[in-house]
Amino acid sequence: MRALLRLAITELKLFVREPMVLTFVFAFPVLTVVILGGVFDDDDPNFEGALPSDYYIAAYIGVVIAAIGLVMLPVHLASYRERGVLRRFDVSRYPRWALPAAWTIVAMVITVVAVAVLLATGHLVYGLPEPDDVIGVVVGTLLGAIAFISIGIALGMALPSARSAQGLGMLLFFPFFLLGGAGPPPDAMGNPMSSIANAVPLTHVVRSIQEPWLDLGNPTGHVAVLVGLAALATAVWLTLSTRTAE
Amino acid sequence: MSMVIEVEGLSKRYGSRLAVDDVGFTVSDGEIFGILGVNGAGKTTTVECLQGLRRPDRGRMQVLGLDPRTAGSRLRMLVGSQLQASALPDRLRVDEALLLFGDGDRRSADRLLEAWNLARLRRSSFASLSGGQRQRLFIALALLNRPRVVFFDELTQGLDPLARGEVWAAIRDVRERGTTVVLVTHFMDEAEALCDRVAVMRAGRIVDAGTPAELVARHAHSTMLTFTPPVSLDPTALAGLPGVHRVERHGGRIRVVGTNQLIAPVCASVLGDDGLGPPDLRVHHPDLEDALIALINDSDANGQPGPAPGRTLEGVS
Numbered sequence: 146m147r148a149l150l151r152l153a154i155t156e157l158k159l160f161v162r163e164p165m166v167l168t169f170v171f172a173f174p175v176l177t178v179v180i181l182g183g184v185f186d187d188d189d190p191n192f193e194g195a196l197p198s199d200y201y202i203a204a205y206i207g208v209v210i211a212a213i214g215l216v217m218l219p220v221h222l223a224s225y226r227e228r229g230v231l232r233r234f235d236v237s238r239y240p241r242w243a244l245p246a247a248w249t250i251v252a253m254v255i256t257v258v259a260v261a262v263l264l265a266t267g268h269l270v271y272g273l274p275e276p277d278d279v280i281g282v283v284v285g286t287l288l289g290a291i292a293f294i295s296i297g298i299a300l301g302m303a304l305p306s307a308r309s310a311q312g313l314g315m316l317l318f319f320p321f322f323l324l325g326g327a328g329p330p331p332d333a334m335g336n337p338m339s340s341i342a343n344a345v346p347l348t349h350v351v352r353s354i355q356e357p358w359l360d361l362g363n364p365t366g367h368v369a370v371l372v373g374l375a376a377l378a379t380a381v382w383l384t385l386s387t388r389t390a391e
Numbered sequence: 392m393s394m395v396i397e398v399e400g401l402s403k404r405y406g407s408r409l410a411v412d413d414v415g416f417t418v419s420d421g422e423i424f425g426i427l428g429v430n431g432a433g434k435t436t437t438v439e440c441l442q443g444l445r446r447p448d449r450g451r452m453q454v455l456g457l458d459p460r461t462a463g464s465r466l467r468m469l470v471g472s473q474l475q476a477s478a479l480p481d482r483l484r485v486d487e488a489l490l491l492f493g494d495g496d497r498r499s500a501d502r503l504l505e506a507w508n509l510a511r512l513r514r515s516s517f518a519s520l521s522g523g524q525r526q527r528l529f530i531a532l533a534l535l536n537r538p539r540v541v542f543f544d545e546l547t548q549g550l551d552p553l554a555r556g557e558v559w560a561a562i563r564d565v566r567e568r569g570t571t572v573v574l575v576t577h578f579m580d581e582a583e584a585l586c587d588r589v590a591v592m593r594a595g596r597i598v599d600a601g602t603p604a605e606l607v608a609r610h611a612h613s614t615m616l617t618f619t620p621p622v623s624l625d626p627t628a629l630a631g632l633p634g635v636h637r638v639e640r641h642g643g644r645i646r647v648v649g650t651n652q653l654i655a656p657v658c659a660s661v662l663g664d665d666g667l668g669p670p671d672l673r674v675h676h677p678d679l680e681d682a683l684i685a686l687i688n689d690s691d692a693n694g695q696p697g698p699a700p701g702r703t704l705e706g707v708s
Binding site for chain 1: 445464477482536
């Protein structure tokens with residue numbers, strides 16, 4: 146356990162030394178806050194009765210979670226594989242699941258910091274409403290983060306190079322971003338598009354945060370999807386990281 | 392002497408290509424064992440199976456009495472490895488790497504930093520290290536957990552001669568402290584300088600094994616003398632001297648090929664009137680590289696393509 150913690154702390158230090166890697170995770174969601182919060186009129190009827198700037202809070206958090214899970218983690222882990230860093234770990238005393246496990250810790254820390262920066266910005270620019278159910282919001286955020294971190298690690302373990310991870314990550318990130326809550330509200334989407342939006346994992350993250358925050362409904366179904374996603378993705382990365390090369 | 396590594400009937404196939412084909416050898420406690428061969432001979436795959444990094448299709452393996460297939464995580468505690476293609480994160484510092492991969496004991500990390508001449512680089516990032524410094528760091532990492540066996544794969548590839556010399560001295564030092572060393576290399580001078588015993592691999596098979604001297608005696612027979620003959624010399628007369636197999640002409644120079652005993656008579660017959668020999672006279676004794684080239688060319692009899700005779704190993708891919 147101490148070794149795992151040392152691994153996580155070392156990895157976190159490496160991140161701080163390369164702050165450019167974090168730009169996407171920190172700057173992109175903040176830009177989204179500023180732009181999206183100001184696009185719609187306050188009395189726009191498509192937001193289930195909520196203010197547009199309030200409605201998009203959960204989407205901003207979802208953008209942070211998706212950027213970490215779909216772009217940052219896969220690119221980082223795939224580049225470790227490509228450069229032979231994973232091989233070096235393979236012959237060390239660390240069990241093979243240790244590096245992905247340390248990465249889960251690192252990514253959680255980055256998520257918490259990035260979400261805090263984001264909410265502070267949102268609060269300064271538009272003002273944030275008091276969450277209706279604080280515990281529900283925290284649970285939704287943490288489960289969403291764990292689900293996407295596990296997906297990111299599974300992608301990173303499966304993809305051969307940083308470039309392929311970057312390509313696939315972006316390909317997933319933008320549809321997730323647009324359909325998962327940061328794009329037009331579901332009430333403004335046509336029927337087929339809103340069905341597709343329901344199949345996008347990020348939608349469940351955003352709804353799991355949004356519903357308890359703005360008292361828009363019971364998020365249990367979405368939360369259950371997140372638990373299932375997290376379990377599935379974790380099983381995938383555990384299998385991928387512990388198998389011996391053929 | 393007890394056996395540290397035992398391998399029998401090891402085979403590994405990649406698609407249709409048999410990378411390792413029925414390989415068997417033993418390594419005894421405290422020796423430096425070399426696995427030699429040109430690129431693509433199956434050396435690295437063999438060692439990766441022993442390290443538990445790859446699953447062989449067939450065969451029996453024991454490293455320190457453990458099977459790498461089933462006891463991989465226990466073996467990793469007892470074995471040190473320097474890998475052919477591996478790296479560390481760019482921003483990781485030298486001292487952090489030793490703490491990360493070691494047991495966190497700062498004193499043993501410091502001792503290794505001193506021993507491997509890395510102390511003054513302790514705050515340097517991996518990305519800023521030169522090739523030789525990186526190799527020294529990888530050796531230090533391989534030795535961190537005081538392993539009983541270390542695997543070094545192409546340890547001196549890309550190093551300048553000075554750095555190679557340092558690494559060689561370091562490997563001898565590792566053995567002096569009682570660690571068994573398995574050295575994978577395609578540099579024959581390296582194997583000759585370091586290894587107690589070697590196995591030569593070609594196209595996935597071990598074609599011969601023994602001490603470097605045994606391999607040289609078995610496969611490399613020819614001593615060569617080359618020189619520009621004095622005008623007075625009749626080159627055809629050299630062919631009749633004892634020990635001479637043949638005399639070749641290369642431009643203005645003559646090459647006499649034969650057994651070790653030819654040196655004295657040939658030298659005697661090329662003395663000038665002033666009592667001195669040709670200034671460009673060179674003697675080439677048979678070495679491990681000759682033996683390996685002979686071994687590879689012998690295997691051509693099996694219908695497998697091989698490099699042209701006389702080419703150096705570095706030129707073979």
